[in-house]
Amino acid sequence: MVALARKLDLRDRRLGGGVSLPVLAGIVAACVFLVIGCLTSSIFAQQTVAGLSQGVIYSSLALALVLIYRATEVINFAQGEMAMATTYIAYQLTLWGLSYWAAFFLTLAIAFVFGVVVQVTVIRPIQQSVIAVVIVTIGLFLLIDGLVTWKFGADLKFMAAPFGNSVYHVGTVTFARQDLGTLVVTVVSVVLLWLLFQYTKLGLAMRAAALRPAAAALVGVRVRWMLAIGWGLAAVLGAVAGLMTEPTTFLQPTMMQAVLLYAFAAAVLGGLESPVGAVVGGLAIGIFLNLVGQYVGFATSELRLPIAFAVLLGVLLLKPTGLFGRKTARRV
């Protein structure tokens, strides 16, 4: 089975999908620009780090969307609300006396089960129709939002700050410990996920099930369960994003809605099919929005979302499959 699944998977070896030279050049140029900016201005550096720590949150939720999109070509509009709900679960666990990190890991496990259950019960029966799945996830969005508001109320709740409130000084630049902690936790979870996909039998089976479901089933991959596990892992990523969002927005039922929108933008920017694209897209959007907010007077906070989407539309009009997307050829 392993050998055959590996063969199926060959198409996916190039992790970046079809990253083209101009895109690569653009990314390198952007990095050079950021480094020079950070070395010349401490405000620039501060905004870049803040943007990075928001960007990794967008990245992890975008990655959750991409995981599901790759497997079934649908978008889970409830991803953000699922993340929000799991963050409330963590809150409840800390209320019951667990320490923050015990609650953190227990929540990830619960999120996994939650994702699997959602896929098996309401998504699997209708997964043939894209529009039906979109509408069901919108229904879930309302359902989860309503349930959480019902149980916990719409007012702000506070959890213990996982990384404390201290700041570091490097030269004239100030970094919040919170931002660095977010960066580390999210990066570690993304790397773990990558290792899972790239180096385990389960990951291989999941990739095979996503790319060539029929062939994967023939070599003995249990495709249906692989899809369910994909939803579970997406929910785990979402939970990480939710827990890392909490220290800045605090707990409220709407906390993940804006994050979800940026994650959409990030995922599409990266090409929806490409995990690397989702990560790069999330970082790019996080940093870009912070820098624009700092330096462009017109770009007040009301226009944060429209600007993110304007950039997104601009990129899509130039490159309709996103930065890392492949051109797909369809036989007719």
Added chain:
Amino acid sequence: MRRIPAGLVVAAFAAVVIGLLPFTLDGYHEGLAARVAIYFIAILGLNILTGYTGQISIGHGAFMAIGGYTTAVMSHYHHTNLVATLPMAFATAFVCGVVVGIPALRFSGVYLALATFALAVSVPQFALKFSKFLGARNGLQTSQTVTHEWLYIVSWTSAAILFLVAWLLLRGRTGRAFRAVRDSELAAVSTGISLPIYKVLAFGVSAAFAGVAGSLFVLATFGFAQPDEFGVLLSLQILIGAAVAGLGSLWGVLAGAVFIGLLPEISSSAPLVGSSHGQDVVFGLIVVAIMLLLPNGVAGLLLRLSRLRARA
């Protein structure tokens, strides 16, 4: 004798009921019924785009906002007659729909869904950005307000006219072209249908319907055009209504409109639910259940029933 089509009978029956309702309803319920008409128009518009032409949109709240703000601006600054603002909303939203439809030609499927979703999120923000002109979060009020009865009559008349327009548009050459585009773009092109023209046209018409709905929506909220009223949730509700109605058929639209118009009302008075957040729970549950049980919506159910009747 020629058989009268069942659909026509249903439509005539619905028209009579709607015509007689004002005599039995009090003001509050007239307002509710007018709201159903508003959703009816919006769902009709979305159905032309998503159901008939196969282009998904999660951004119709944005076109409603454009129509609504057209009415508010015209009435607030120019004291235009409120009924006269409806065609203006239609025209403005049509133009905006065409403007959005042209770049949308490059997207399809999920990408289009996300792009239109972005529209739904972005458009209300502009009311906050240009707050002096558009009245920020508190909204912009029309110079006159209307009674429930006025609203009921005008919105159902608009609904009837627009239903007729949609029906005439969809039954002929244009409707066939729309459906051909939906079913197979390649086949449509090879029979001489211009994809860009029909896709953009569908976007424009659909947006124009939503614009009229938005304009009436503003009149229904005491003449206030407010950004929060036109949030993402509105776009989602319309899509849900269209799905409940059944995409690609005009006969379920009323059911979809009644569903999203009245369900929050009914569920908030249900004994178990009570609070306003209970509404969301009920709403979400029913949406999920309907998609699982009736994947083609009410129109699909009607079709199945009529087939059963034909067999019997």
